[in-house]
Amino acid sequence: MGPDPEHSAAGEPAISVRGLQMTYGEHAVLTGVDLDVHAGEVVCLLGPNGAGKTTTIEILEGFRLPSAGEVRVLGENPAEGGDAWRARVGVVLQSWRDHARWTPRRLLEQLGGYFTPYATADRPRPYEVDWLLRTVGLTENADRKIGTLSGGQRRRLDVAVGIIGRPEMLFLDEPTAGLDPQARRDFHDLVHRLADLEGTSILLTTHDLAEAERLADRILILVNGRIVADGSADALTRQVAGSAEVRWACDGERFVHATADPTPFVRELFRQHGDRVTDLEVRRANLEDTYIAMVQRFESGDRTAPQLAEVSR
Amino acid sequence: MNPTRHAVSLGLRRGWTEFVLSLRSPQDQGFYLFMGVGTLAYLWFNRDTELEGTGLLLPTFALPSILGALIAFGVVIGPAYALAMEREDGTLLRHKALPHGMQGYVTGQLLYHSLGLLPLLLVILVPSFLLFDDVMSNGAAGWATVAWVLVLGLLATLPLGMIIGSVVPSVQKVGTWGMLPIITLSAISGIFFPIQAMWGWLQAVAQVFPIYWIGLGMRSAFLPDAAVTVELGDSWRTGTTVLVLAAWAVFGMLVTPRVLRRMARRQSGSQVQQAKEAALQWVR
Incomplete structure (x- = not known):
């Protein structure tokens, strides 16, 4: 035995x-x-x-x-x-x-x-x-x-x-x-x-x-x-600043904005632009976004908090 | 339940299963057929050649020597290839991941390659008895000699195959590090013509290795006493045969476990993965 x-x-x-x-x-x-x-x-x-x-x-x-x-x-x-x-x-x-x-x-x-x-x-x-x-x-x-x-x-x-x-x-x-x-x-x-x-x-x-x-x-x-x-997957996602992405169009121009808290942002967006806002889309960061953000940050040697990039195009 | 003894019995079952599967495999059947037909063809075309000064026909003299060489060849090259291949394909790693798995694996290899000699002997011996006269001159005593030469020869050469299989860097290198030396040794070991035909220093080299002695032992089993005059010193040198083969067997028992352990220590999944990628590259 x-x-x-x-x-x-x-x-x-x-x-x-x-x-x-x-x-x-x-x-x-x-x-x-x-x-x-x-x-x-x-x-x-x-x-x-x-x-x-x-x-x-x-x-x-x-x-x-x-x-x-x-x-x-x-x-x-x-x-x-x-x-x-x-x-x-x-x-x-x-x-x-x-x-x-x-x-x-x-x-x-x-x-x-x-x-x-x-x-x-x-x-x-x-x-x-x-x-x-x-x-x-x-x-x-x-x-x-x-x-x-x-x-x-x-x-x-x-x-x-x-x-x-x-x-x-x-x-x-x-x-x-x-x-x-x-x-x-x-x-x-x-x-x-x-x-x-x-x-x-x-x-x-x-x-x-x-x-x-x-x-x-x-x-x-x-x-x-x-x-x-x-x-946990949730905890990791929250570690990335700007864990949600808001996309919209205004007067034919398209925008993307990363934010930790999308609800007040969208409220403000409508208050400013009203009916001119179209094609609104709010997407929570998922594990994949978090993962990519973290890997990029650490591979580039940067040790500060990871962020979803903010772009306007 | 003693885990080591248990692993050895599992290994024996593994060796037997591998043997049965090999007998059923067309690839291995082809190998046995090829060896049988090749050997018999060589003997048949030389059936009327007489060996100078002995009155012996070539098949009578050459058959025991060829058997000796095939035993050595089979149990060195067989395990060498098997081990090199199973290091690369993950068989060995599977056993490394089991408790006492390596002991079972090695036991299985030893039994499998020993059993593998039986069909080889059968496909050569049975037709030889039908085709040629005077194959076995010594009756039951001769067969007894065949048996102990076989066992001792196995113990002397099988570990060498395991060692080669453990140290070669890849399957492709077994040809260089296994086949080539064995074929060279067979050529100088008095298999196809008496060893006296060679320079003295080559005779000395041949007598260091087991192949010559297995051949000599086999000849002493099959040939009539009169044929002893063809041998060095006009003697079968039975005592020396036992000593040399036993010495190689002891060498194998001492060195092989260490070499196997060292090889097993280096086994890992990424090594298997690398071998797989190398093989794919090889095919392209």
């Missing part, structure tokens, strides 16, 4: 990172990352390509050694995490052409077997293969050769392999890249179920901001090797 996997004290964060740095030669990829993921929380890591998302996640998975900093995942340093720790962590990998001759059912049975010694009374491991196939929507293709699966079906299999050990902490690096909208919706449901029913803590990266908004309890934005924003 493996050691008791439930030894992490209640209330201890699933992930705790302080001052994480990663340097390749002269090139600093991570320059001091601090982050926490609490037990049962779904956290989404956003950032432009090359910001260090994958590096961060691979360090947390224990696949890469950091240059400096303190990293704790489920109470242990991933670099030294033993097999009992490994059994509690799930990693969804981007598969490519591995196990082409195997079938999904056979592969899941084989890989799931490694978790049997780590089953506990309240956390049976691994998941039952039929249930898992049904959950990720692969039942019909369970006995086909993996080499003949479509890209989307392969991604579902990747997810199934990643969660087969009923992980307490799950890592997903761009899990929905290449999924069609229906598969994406199914995947979102699965993430919600894992987080709500199983209490799984989840850290994922994505480029899909709508996905981040829908899935994440909390969003982290990583730019230039640092976390520059941390909060």
Whole structure:
């Protein structure tokens, strides 16, 4: 029997990172990352390509050694995490052409077997293969050769392999890249179920901001090797000054104005121009606007509050 | 339940599954057929060639040597390619993400490549017995020798394949770092013509490596005692064969786990991603 996997004290964060740095030669990829993921929380890591998302996640998975900093995942340093720790962590990998001759059912049975010694009374491991196939929507293709699966079906299999050990902490690096909208919706449901029913803590990266908004309890934005924003989608949106955009036309000329509080602005607009105002449009900033504003600001090295640009044309 | 023992048994199941899947795969069936037909054609066209001063026909002399070379070739190049490929396609990374996964993976590889020799031996041996006379001169004792040379030869060479597969930078480099040395070694190891035909220093080099000794062991199993005069020192040197092969086996047992661990430590998703991009580039 493996050691008791439930030894992490209640209330201890699933992930705790302080001052994480990663340097390749002269090139600093991570320059001091601090982050926490609490037990049962779904956290989404956003950032432009090359910001260090994958590096961060691979360090947390224990696949890469950091240059400096303190990293704790489920109470242990991933670099030294033993097999009992490994059994509690799930990693969804981007598969490519591995196990082409195997079938999904056979592969899941084989890989799931490694978790049997780590089953506990309240956390049976691994998941039952039929249930898992049904959950990720692969039942019909369970006995086909993996080499003949479509890209989307392969991604579902990747997810199934990643969660087969009923992980307490799950890592997903761009899990929905290449999924069609229906598969994406199914995947979102699965993430919600894992987080709500199983209490799984989840850290994922994505480029899909709508996905981040829908899935994440909390969003982290990583730019230039640092976390520059941390909060719920709503909280982040409010951090950007001028979180709404008002567009209108007056005497054939078009205007755009960014404001934190559009209602008094529009009232004033009508008081001044009355019936000459046409084509009025008020749009609240969404996560995407916030994200773009934040990334631009931090990439240009400016540390002041981000703003939606005010233009007139 | 001991997790390590459990992982080893999962690995054995994995090796068996891979073997069965390989037998069903047209690609691998083609490989076995090619090796069988190629070897038999070579022997058939030389069936009347007599080996100078022995009265032995070439198929009789060459068959055991070729078997020896194929064993070495199969269990070095096979695992080398498999490992290099599975490092790139993510098979290895999947196992790294499992508790005791690497132990299971390596066990599976060892069993799979060992079993893979059986069809190879069958497609060559069975037709040889039908086509040629006097293939096995020593009866049951000869087969017993075949068995221990096979096992010892496996232990001596399989780890070398794992080491090559772990250290080559990419699949494309297995040709340079695996195929080329093995083909060179086979050429100087007395497979196709007796080793005495070569310069003394080449004979010395050949005798450092296991291929020569596996060939010698196989010849001692199949050939009549009179044929010993073709060998160096007019002896089968059975004791030395055991010693050399055992020494390589010990070397493999000591070095391979370290090399595998080092290789596994460097595995990560971005490495697999890079290999994928490199492969796509290669195809274009």
